[in-house]
Amino acid sequence: MNCKITTIPGDGIGPEIVREACRVLDKAGQVFGHTFTYTEVLMGGCSIDKYGVPLTEEALETAKNSDAVLLGAVGGNVGNSRWYDVAPNLRPEAGLLAIRKGLNLFANIRPAYLYQELADACPLKKEIIGDGFDMVIMRELTGGLYFGERHTEEVDGVLQATDTLTYNENEIRRIAVKAFDIAMKRKKHVISVDKANVLDSSRLWRKVVEEVAADYPEVKLEHMLVDNCAMQLVMNPGQFDVVLTENMFGDILSDEASMITGSIGMLSSASLNETKFGMYEPSHGSAPDIAGKDIANPIATILSAAMMLRYSFDLDREADAIEAAVQKALTEGYRTSDIMAEGCTLVGTTRMGELIAGYIE
Ligand code: IPM
Ligand code: MG
Numbered sequence: 001m002n003c004k005i006t007t008i009p010g011d012g013i014g015p016e017i018v019r020e021a022c023r024v025l026d027k028a029g030q031v032f033g034h035t036f037t038y039t040e041v042l043m044g045g046c047s048i049d050k051y052g053v054p055l056t057e058e059a060l061e062t063a064k065n066s067d068a069v070l071l072g073a074v075g076g077n078v079g080n081s082r083w084y085d086v087a088p089n090l091r092p093e094a095g096l097l098a099i100r101k102g103l104n105l106f107a108n109i110r111p112a113y114l115y116q117e118l119a120d121a122c123p124l125k126k127e128i129i130g131d132g133f134d135m136v137i138m139r140e141l142t143g144g145l146y147f148g149e150r151h152t153e154e155v156d157g158v159l160q161a162t163d164t165l166t167y168n169e170n171e172i173r174r175i176a177v178k179a180f181d182i183a184m185k186r187k188k189h190v191i192s193v194d195k196a197n198v199l200d201s202s203r204l205w206r207k208v209v210e211e212v213a214a215d216y217p218e219v220k221l222e223h224m225l226v227d228n229c230a231m232q233l234v235m236n237p238g239q240f241d242v243v244l245t246e247n248m249f250g251d252i253l254s255d256e257a258s259m260i261t262g263s264i265g266m267l268s269s270a271s272l273n274e275t276k277f278g279m280y281e282p283s284h285g286s287a288p289d290i291a292g293k294d295i296a297n298p299i300a301t302i303l304s305a306a307m308m309l310r311y312s313f314d315l316d317r318e319a320d321a322i323e324a325a326v327q328k329a330l331t332e333g334y335r336t337s338d339i340m341a342e343g344c345t346l347v348g349t350t351r352m353g354e355l356i357a358g359y360i361e
Contacts, residue, residue, distance in 0.1 A: 001034045001035075001313060001315070002034070002035045002037065003034065003035070003036050003037070003067050003068065003312075003313055004037055004039070004065075004066040004067045005025075005036055005037065005038050005039075005066055005067065005068055005069070005070055005308075006038075006039050006040075006041060006062050006063045006066040006068075006069045006070070007022065007038045007039070007040045007041075007069075007070050007071075008040070008041055008042070008043045008059075008063075008069060008070070008071040008072065008074075008099075009040065009046075009072045010043055010044045010045075010046065010071060010072040010073050010074040010075075010286060011044045011045040011046055011072075011073065011074050011075055011076055011092060011286045011288070011291075012072075012073055012075070012076060012285070012286025012287050012288040012291040013072070013073065013286060013287045013288075013290060013291045013292075013296035013349075014044075014071075014072025014073040014074065014286055015072060016072075016291075016292070016294065016296055016298070016349045016350075017072050017073075017282065017296055017297075017298040017300070017301040017349065018070060018071075018072040018301060019350075019353070020298035020301065020302060020349060020350065020352065020353025020356075021070060021298065021301040021302050021304065021305040021353075022036075022038060022070070022305075023353045023354070023357050024302050024305060024322060024325070024353060024356050024357045024360065025305050025309075026357075027357035027358075027360045028309070028318045028321060028322055028360050031321070031360055031361060032315070032317070032318050032321070034315070034318070039062055039066065041058075041059035041062050041063065042056075042059060043055050043059060043071070043074055043092075043095045043096070043099065044073075044074025044075060044092035044093075044095050044096070044286075045074065045075065045076050045080070045082075045083045045092045047059065047095060048082070048083055048086075048090065048091075048092065049082070052090075053090060053095075054074070054090065054091065054092050054093075054094050054095030054096075054098070055094075055095035055098045055099055055102075059099075060098070060099060060102045060103075063099065063102075063103060063279075064102075064103065067277070067312060067313070068277065068278055068279070068280065068308050068312040068313070069099075069103070069278070069279040069280065070279075070280050070281070070301075070304070070305060070308065071279055071280065071281035072281070072282070072286070072301065073281070073282065073284065073285050073286035073287070074092045074093065074095055074096050074286060075091075075092040075093055075096075075285060075286045075288075076092065076286065076288045077288050077289075080288075097146060097147075099279065100141050100142055100271060100279070101142050101147065103271075103273060103277070103279060104142065104273040104274070105141055105142065105271035105272060105273050105278065105279055106140060106141055106142040106143070106171065106174060106175055106272075106273065107138065107140070107141065107174075107175055107178040107271065107272045107273075108137075108138070108139040108140070108141040108250065108269060108270070108271045108272075109136060109137070109138060109139075109178075109182070109269060109270045109271075109272070109307070109311075110136065110137040110139060110250075110254045110257070110258070110267060110268075110269045110283055111134075111135070111136045111137075111267070111268060111269075112133070112134075112135050112136075112137065112254070112257035112258055112260070112261050112267060113133070113134045113135075113261060114129065114132040114133050114134070114237075114260070114261050114262070115261075115262070115266070115327070115330055116132065117330040117331060118261065118262035118263070118266070118330070118339055119132070119262075120262075120341055121262030121263060121339050121341065122260055122261065122262045123259065123260065124234060124237070124260055128234070128235065128236070128237070129237070129238075130238050131238060132238070133237040133238045133240065133260075134241075135237070135240035135241060135242070135243060135257065136182060136186065136241070136242050136243070137243045137245070137250055137253060137254045137257055138175060138178060138179040138182065138242060138243065138244045138245070138250075139245060139246075139247060139249075139250025139251065139254060140167075140171065140172075140175045140245070140246045140247050140250065141247060141250075141271055142171075142247075143166070143167050143171045143246070143247060144165055144166070144167060144201070144246045144247035144248055145163050145164070145165045145247065145248045146247050146248065147247075148163060148164035148165055148166050149162075149164045150162060150163045150164065165199070165201050165248075166201065167201045167204060167205065167246065169204060169208050172204065172205050172208040172209065173208050173211070173212060174274070175244065176192075176208060176209045176212040176213075176244060177212055178272070179192075179242050179244040180212055180213065180215070180216040180219055182242055183216070183219045183241060183242040184216065184218065184219065186241055186242060187241040188218050188219045188220060188241070189219065189220045189222075189241035189242065190209075190213070190219055190220070190221050190222070190241070190242045190243075190244055191221075191222045191223075191224050191229070191239075191240060191241075191242070191243050191244070192205070192206065192209045192221065192222070192223050192224070192244045192245070193223075193224050193225070193226050193229045193243055193244065193245040193249055193253065194206055194223065194224075194225065194226065194245070194246070194249070195225060195226050195227075195249075196223070196225070197225060201246070202246075205246065206223055209221065209223075209244065226245070226249045226253070229243070229245075229249075229253060230252070230253065230256060233253065233256050233257055233260065234256070234260065237257075237260055243257075254267075254269075254283060255283075258283050258284075262339060263297065263338045263339045264283060264284040264300075265282075265284060265296070265297030265299060265300055265336065265338045265339065266297070266299050266300055266303070266339070267282065267283035267284065267300050267303075268280070268282060268283065268300050268301070268302075268303035268304040268306070268307055269281055269282065269283045269304060269307070270304065270307040270308070270311050272311060276311065276312050276313075276314075277312060278307075278308065278311055278312050280304040280305060280307050280308040280312075281301070281304055282300030282301045282304055283300060284300055294348040294349045294350055295336065295337050295348055295349060296336070296349050297336040297337075297338050297339065297349070297352070298336075298349050298352055298353050298356075299326055299336075299352065299356075302322065302326060302353070302356055303322070303323065303326060305322065306318075306319040306322035306323050306326075307319070309322070321360050321361070322356070322360060324359070325356045325357070325358075325359035325360045326356055328356075328359040329352065329355045329356050329359060332345075332355075333345050334347050334351075334352060334355055335347065336348070336349065336352055
């Protein structure tokens, strides 16, 4: 298979971790007989520096014309006035929102899995961790508060800001269908998270999710209020299989879920549209404080590349091989500094990438 991939290294640690993910992809290609060709484009602060905007039309076009996108991270320190003392739609993060919308990537899949080797890095007590957990957060990514009408005005001499939270039934249905499809391949349990005791958008969410559930009699559906969900994640994480939720709730809950896996440096993600096309990126940010030091953990990006093989190219065996190689590196005791533990071997970004690539067979 020959796959055309747009790479967006972005800012901060982005270039280092994308480089390692490409190293691992290339090794998988070599072992299994595929070719990955990369076209690199700029997004975020580096694009602002070169073109004055966080995402150019040309970069978006390049992404559209490829089979999948591999993204590192965008953004920097908010103290960086070159990127942040400008209108909100010109900041690095606006590039990310624009590419999500521009490619219609409405389904964001964020798996949160506890590797037994990292159980000590999990901030929860052993009795709460139990047998560990393995969940997938399905976050709606192109609607809700992130894309609603917003403005700031002065009313009778008092500043007032408004953000609007809108969902139509089609937007809810298509993400719910993805969640139930994924649940069918897992433990067949969807927990839909909303705030239906207060919000109209959540009441519609619940109604549409129930309609979709009727087409999946084998899948158990439960509803959970978002505040309760935040609590349940740290009280009984093992109860979750597929968590289905809207954009803003998903943003918050996925950070919480990632932290209980031990390090946000381990969490991959996929953002998909109606077709097989997707953008794959670690769930973490650009970590400008550790950029260029060869200490960032590349595993989240490497696992995102594995998701790309699985979801966009139907290369399950190849994705399994990458995931097994990550597991092997951990079992052999190799750790980047964010997950370092006593008795383990500390390695940098490049070495971790080389080790994982070496374990692919
Ligand atoms: C994420 C990030 C983004 C989001 C930011 C950088 C705009 O936090 O991907 O979770 O809120 O979606
Ligand atoms: Mg976030």
